[in-house]
Amino acid sequence: xxxxxxxxxxxxxxxxxxxxxxxxxxxxxxxxxxxxxxxxxxxxxxxxxxxxxxxxxxxxxxxxxxxxxxxxxxxxxxxxxxxxxxxxxxxxxxxxxxxxxxxxxxxxxxxxxxxxxxxxxxxxxxxxxxxxxxxxxxxxxxxxxxxxxxxxxxxxxxxxxxxxxxxxxxxxxxxxxxxxxxxxxxxxxxxxxxxxxxxxxxxxxxxxxxxxxxxxxxxxxxxxxxxxxxxxxxxxxxxxxxxxxxxxxxxxxxxxxxxxxxxxxxxxxxxxxxxxxxxxxxxxxxxxxxxxxxxxxxxxxxxxxxxxxxxxxxxx
Numbered sequence: 680x681x682x683x684x685x686x687x688x689x690x691x692x693x694x695x696x697x698x699x700x701x702x703x704x705x706x707x708x709x710x711x712x713x714x715x716x717x718x719x720x721x722x723x724x725x726x727x728x729x730x731x732x733x734x735x736x737x738x739x740x741x742x743x744x745x746x747x748x749x750x751x752x753x754x755x756x757x758x759x760x761x762x763x764x765x766x767x768x769x770x771x772x773x774x775x776x777x778x779x780x781x782x783x784x785x786x787x788x789x790x791x792x793x794x795x796x797x798x799x800x801x802x803x804x805x806x807x808x809x810x811x812x813x814x815x816x817x818x819x820x821x822x823x824x825x826x827x828x829x830x831x832x833x834x835x836x837x838x839x840x841x842x843x844x845x846x847x848x849x850x851x852x853x854x855x856x857x858x859x860x861x862x863x864x865x866x867x868x869x870x871x872x873x874x875x876x877x878x879x880x881x882x883x884x885x886x887x888x889x890x891x892x893x894x895x896x897x898x899x900x901x902x903x904x905x906x907x908x909x910x911x912x913x914x915x916x917x918x919x920x921x922x923x924x925x926x927x928x929x930x931x932x933x934x935x936x937x938x939x940x941x942x943x944x945x946x947x948x949x950x951x952x953x954x955x956x957x958x959x960x961x962x963x964x965x966x967x968x969x970x971x972x973x974x975x976x977x978x979x980x981x982x983x984x985x986x987x988x989x990x991x992x993x994x995x
Contacts, residue, residue, distance in 0.1 A: 682707055688985045692977045694952070695720065696876040698966040699986070703884055710876070719855050719873040720970060723949030726872040727824050729847070729882065731774065731924035733831060733839065735890075735902040736846045742834040746771040746923075753830045754805055764809050770830070772813045773823045774923035775910040781810040782820045791821040791869070800861040801829045817911045817921050821869030824924065825861065828868030839866040850897055851885065853878045870949070876966050883955040883964035886945075907945040907957070930983060932991040940991045946982075956982055961990060 685707065689697060696715055699707035710716050722729075737743040744752070750768050751757040757765040764779065772778045782789045789807050797803045804822035811818070828839055835842045840858045848856065856878070859871030866872075874882075885892050890903030909920030909927040919928030926948055931941035947955040952969030965986055969976060 685985070685989045688989070689981065692981060692985075693971065694981070695968040695970045696966065697986075698876055698880050698964075699990075700880055700884060700964045702962045703888075705880070716877065717855075717875065719857055719875050720968060721870075721949070721951075722872050722874050722879065722947075722953050722968075723870050723951060724821070725874075725879065725947040725949040725953050725955060726867065726870050727821075727924040728947035728955065729843070729872055730824060730827055730831075730839075730868045731906050732847055732882070732885075732898060733843055734770075734774065734827060734923070735898045735906055737831055737834050737842070738902060739899045740846075743770070743830070746774065750826065750830065753833055754826075756805065762809055764812055768813045770827075771910075771923075773827050773830075774906075775814075775921055776817045776820050776823060776924075777811075777814050777911055778818075778820065778823050779809045779811040779813040779815065780804070780807045780818070780820060780822070782807060782818050782822060784819050784821065794822055794825070798862050800825050801863070801865070817913050819917075824869030825865070825867065828861075828865050829863075832865055838864070839868075847897060850892055850895060851878070851881045853881065876968050879953075879955050879966045879968070880964055883947075883957050883966060886957050887959060887962065887964055930987040930991075932988050940994070942987075942991070952976055952981070954982060956986075958990070961994060963990060965990075 695711050697709040698705060747769050749766060750770060751766050768778050784791050794800050794803045804826055831839055855875055857873040859867045861867060885897060886903060886907060889900045890896055890898030906923035907925045908922050910922050912920045919926055925945050927945045929941060929943045931939060933939055942958050942960045944956055944958045952967060954967040956965040965982060967981055
């Protein structure tokens with residue numbers, strides 16, 4: 680299988696970008712036009728995985744306590760709530776989206792769009808009722824990402840973007856970015872970070888290297904590995920599992936005249952076709968970005984339908 684085969688498969692999809700690296704070397708690079716390579720664009724919920732990295736770094740530095748610490752440490756008002764389950768909510772529950780809050784991400788009274796129309800996003804999330812016991816069920820929730828952002832600001836004593844520049848963006852050589860903020864000036868934890876595709880690839884490579892970059896351990900190996908491990912299985916129509924603001928899944932190719940081939944992978948996913956896929960067993964990172972309106976986008980999973988089978992056939 681040659682790279683031209685992949686090009687012929689994805690060209691009709693009109694992706695904004697598709698980058699593939701193996702062992703740190705780019706083996707495939709496609710941009711819709713010459714300007715795309717140098718332009719930052721919305722990563723949407725890939726922001727969550729960046730935030731996860733920053734939380735891990737803060738834990739490594741001793742700025743944040745262990746993941747089983749209850750968040751009432753940072754939000755004392757939770758201790759006064761009548762429902763005692765609020766006091767059981769931990770950093771791990773926020774990172775795995777298992778906080779138990781009643782939430783519908785894209786609609787209804789308890790939702791991400793509703794949160795963004797309020798004067799205090801963090802308070803809006805803290806005011807939500809509990810539906811499940813913390814830790815029992817995953818409910819996708821950009822509100823808990825904003826709680827993590829607020830916690831990181833408390834712990835580090837600085838804006839998240841500055842913390843990122845010092846501990847993540849700087850070492851990775853990420854110089855061009857934009858990061859949106861809530862009304863209190865807290866950088867958005869669940870979305871709102873703009874990056875170049877090549878810088879998204881660097882971030883994926885950092886995790887392929889288990890937190891190491893150019894002989895510097897930016898994230899401890901223990902936390903880099905723990906954060907991408909499946910923590911809880913997700914409910915249909917989503918597939919796979921969820922870790923610390925990372926998704927995890929596996930892919931199997933039942934190829935003709937060959938033995939079954941498969942791999943496990945973890946990935947950052949953002950609305951509208953933004954992805955960073957990491958495949959440890961193949962030492963491969965794949966970045967996909969798109970910017971078309973939903974009706975104009977390919978309706979399926981580009982990675983699983985085009986990239987994954989190509990990579991496995993190439994390996995075999």
